[in-house]
Amino acid sequence: MDRDMPYGWKLAHAYVPFQIYTRSYSPEEALKKGTMFPELYMPYMEKKKRSEDKWTC
Structure with a gap:
């Protein structure tokens, strides 16, 4: 059978x-x-992990 x-x-x-x-x-x-x-400007926002209170990238 040909799979292409x-x-x-x-x-x-x-x-x-x-x-x-x-x-x-x-x-x-x-x-x-x-x-x-x-309209194209979307700054990077850091998020917190739910399991820790440390900031992550």
Whole structure:
């Protein structure tokens, strides 16, 4: 039995919505945050483990 994907089948489709440009950070702020688009800024937040009271990465 041939286990390869049938010819013409696609493995995946990506859905990428259009980004609507609304505003941007100043060049200085963009360098600090790593993006010039406020919609894309997602700062890293550390979480606490439930079993311990220590902060983890």
